[in-house]
Amino acid sequence: MTRGRVALTGLLIVAALAMAAIVAPALPIGSPTEISKDLALRGPTAAEPFGMDDLGRSVLSRVIHAYRVSLGVAITAALLAVVIGGPLGLIAGYAEGIPEQLIMRPLDVLMAFPAILLAIALMSVFGTGALLVSVSLAVVYTPIVARVVRAAVLATKVEVYVDGARALGATVPRLVLAHILPNAATPILVQASVLMAIGILVEAALSFLGVGVRPPTPSLGLMLADGRGFMLQAPWMVVFPGVAIMLAVLGFNMLADGLRDWLDPQQASGR
Amino acid sequence: MPLLLGMSLLVFGLMRLVPGDPAVAVLGYKATPEGVRALREAFHLDEPVLQQYLRWLGGAARGDFGVDFRQNEPIGRMILDRLPVTLELTLLATLCAALIGIPLGLLGGARRGGMADRAALAVGLIGISIPDFWLGIMLILGLSLGAGLLPSAGFVPLSESPLENLQHLVLPALTLAVSRAAVLGRLTRAAVLDVVQRGFVQFARAKGLGEGAVLFRHVLPNAAIPIVTVLGLQTGYMLGGAIVVEMIFTLPGVGRLTLDAVLERNYPVVQSAVLVIGAMFMLVNLTTDILYGLIDPRVRRR
Numbered sequence: 211m212t213r214g215r216v217a218l219t220g221l222l223i224v225a226a227l228a229m230a231a232i233v234a235p236a237l238p239i240g241s242p243t244e245i246s247k248d249l250a251l252r253g254p255t256a257a258e259p260f261g262m263d264d265l266g267r268s269v270l271s272r273v274i275h276a277y278r279v280s281l282g283v284a285i286t287a288a289l290l291a292v293v294i295g296g297p298l299g300l301i302a303g304y305a306e307g308i309p310e311q312l313i314m315r316p317l318d319v320l321m322a323f324p325a326i327l328l329a330i331a332l333m334s335v336f337g338t339g340a341l342l343v344s345v346s347l348a349v350v351y352t353p354i355v356a357r358v359v360r361a362a363v364l365a366t367k368v369e370v371y372v373d374g375a376r377a378l379g380a381t382v383p384r385l386v387l388a389h390i391l392p393n394a395a396t397p398i399l400v401q402a403s404v405l406m407a408i409g410i411l412v413e414a415a416l417s418f419l420g421v422g423v424r425p426p427t428p429s430l431g432l433m434l435a436d437g438r439g440f441m442l443q444a445p446w447m448v449v450f451p452g453v454a455i456m457l458a459v460l461g462f463n464m465l466a467d468g469l470r471d472w473l474d475p476q477q478a479s480g481r
Numbered sequence: 482m483p484l485l486l487g488m489s490l491l492v493f494g495l496m497r498l499v500p501g502d503p504a505v506a507v508l509g510y511k512a513t514p515e516g517v518r519a520l521r522e523a524f525h526l527d528e529p530v531l532q533q534y535l536r537w538l539g540g541a542a543r544g545d546f547g548v549d550f551r552q553n554e555p556i557g558r559m560i561l562d563r564l565p566v567t568l569e570l571t572l573l574a575t576l577c578a579a580l581i582g583i584p585l586g587l588l589g590g591a592r593r594g595g596m597a598d599r600a601a602l603a604v605g606l607i608g609i610s611i612p613d614f615w616l617g618i619m620l621i622l623g624l625s626l627g628a629g630l631l632p633s634a635g636f637v638p639l640s641e642s643p644l645e646n647l648q649h650l651v652l653p654a655l656t657l658a659v660s661r662a663a664v665l666g667r668l669t670r671a672a673v674l675d676v677v678q679r680g681f682v683q684f685a686r687a688k689g690l691g692e693g694a695v696l697f698r699h700v701l702p703n704a705a706i707p708i709v710t711v712l713g714l715q716t717g718y719m720l721g722g723a724i725v726v727e728m729i730f731t732l733p734g735v736g737r738l739t740l741d742a743v744l745e746r747n748y749p750v751v752q753s754a755v756l757v758i759g760a761m762f763m764l765v766n767l768t769t770d771i772l773y774g775l776i777d778p779r780v781r782r783r
Contacts, residue, residue, distance in 0.1 A: 319487035323759045324721025327739070331755050334743040335498050411612050415725055418614055419740060434615060441622050448622070452615035460610040467606070 217468020220403075223461030231277035240268045242275040242428045254446055261446035263436065269446060273454045276428040279340050280458060283423075284409030287347035288402045294348065295355030296398065302356065303363025304386055314360070317353035325350045329412055333421040340423050343413050350412075351405050358401045362394035396473040403466035407459045414455050430455050488759050489541065493534050496752045537752070546753035549742075556753045560735060564757075565638075567723050567734035570657065573650055574723075575716045577658035578665055583708065585662070586669020590704075591696055593674060601666060608663025613722055617656040617729040624652065653730040657722050661715040668711045672704035679703075705776050713769025717762045 246266040260269035302310040332346035416422030417431030437447030546556035589601035724736030742750035
């Protein structure tokens with residue numbers, strides 16, 4: 211598979227899942243929250259290919275609705291991190307010296323914790339809910355984005371064409387926005403896809419542990435937590451949500467991989 | 482050291498941000514004004530914030546983290562009791578990750594574009610996409626409950642029975658290792674591909690060395706630095722991942738302690754346990770940096 215095709219496949223997976231999530235209420239898949247006791251723990255059938263959960267809710271419908279939360283959290287968190295971490299990295303990389311120290315040292319402290327631990331600690335303080343998960347993840351991601359952008363800026367600003375633009379009298383904002391920033395775009399784009407992949411994993415993990423999304427909302431992590439108790443009678447309750455997580459993460463990872471090699475031929479030459 | 486100080490400040494500050502009065506949160510519906518006041522005094526919550534911080538930090542430096550909100554047990558003891566489990570799990574998982582990941586990467590890197598390479602790439606991509614807690618559930622379902630091969634929960638200390646200890650840790654370690662092995666495999670492959678292009682490798686081939694000798698004598702030592710870096714980083718991440726895995730396999734480790742404390746709103750324990758895990762994470766990263774110097778003399782000279 212060529213690299214362009216990897217990126218495209220990833221993009222297709224992500225787009226298909228996002229599409230399904232967006233139009234979920236209109237799909238003929240039934241309600242994700244409707245309880246029917248007679249259908250409890252019924253296995254996969256033609257009408258309900260993913261089976262029913264312990265309360266007789268459609269697993270297929272819940273999985274698709276859960277993608278709304280999953281993808282929503284992952285994308286919001288990555289965007290927030292880029293919006294906050296990007297400018298910080300830009301300033302740190304361009305200014306160096308004291309501003310850089312002031313920005314990067316506190317971010318180092320955030321990076322000194324394993325991501326999931328920091329996310330759990332943040333959630334324990336601020337409570338549960340999809341929005342808070344996004345914010346916590348954004349806090350965890352911000353230093354990562356800032357570092358990536360800073361590194362790109364440091365590498366770019368010594369280029370001859372930047373010196374040239376400066377000699378021609380370009381102002382600092384123009385120098386940064388028109389000449390330096392475009393070179394940071396590729397690493398940011400790649401990093402954002404990776405962060406979305408991680409975001410889906412971490413949201414699921416947090417919800418699974420009981421410090422993420424709140425129960426009535428369908429979430430892939432919560433479904434796994436529920437299904438764990440019925441593993442033997444109803445394996446479909448744990449199999450399908452897990453595969454669903456994997457598929458979304460795989461999509462974003464393929465997108466990141468493909469983008470990296472496609473947009474950055476220098477790095478790809480070794481492959 | 483400044484980093485550790487910053488970490489302690491962050492954790493402490495975070496725990497002060499908890500909405501409401503922790504004393505009320507602990508006592509719950511049984512909270513009476515007198516009870517709350519007594520608790521606040523017992524845990525020095527009535528003191529100025531700076532004094533609270535310094536008290537905690539001073540104690541932490543001596544390994545004394547105070548007592549917890551619920552059982553009045555010394556937190557230092559609680560953490561110390563559970564630390565060996567987490568360390569053993571992490572070490573075992575690191576070993577698994579290295580044993581799976583490095584050969585996978587070598588296999589791919591040595592024959593780029595071949596069937597083995599493509600298979601290794603696909604395995605790597607799927608590996609990094611599997612949620613580890615789900616993998617753990619699947620392993621329990623298949624190997625423990627299904628085939629009855631290994632225990633699905635619980636723990637036996639190493640000192641009691643090394644064999645049973647290992648039986649209880651194999652699945653958790655494997656669960657933790659798979660995604661890490663995939664990352665390691667991808668990186669090993671990239672590092673090998675990078676080295677293979679260099680002149681000295683072509684020279685080694687030109688003088689008639691077999692592919693095996695070229696790979697192990699010339700390529701691997703030169704690809705070792707990025708591999709060790711990533712292995713170190715991954716070991717650090719496993720300390721975090723251990724939280725989830727310990728929960729699934731009901732292992733009595735520090736991660737489980739932290740999670741239980743979070744769910745019980747036992748903030749003194751959360752605060753100290755998070756700091757300890759963070760410090761270990763930092764220590765792992767530091768060790769990785771030192772290992773660099775041992776592997777690559779070029780780094781040492783600088």
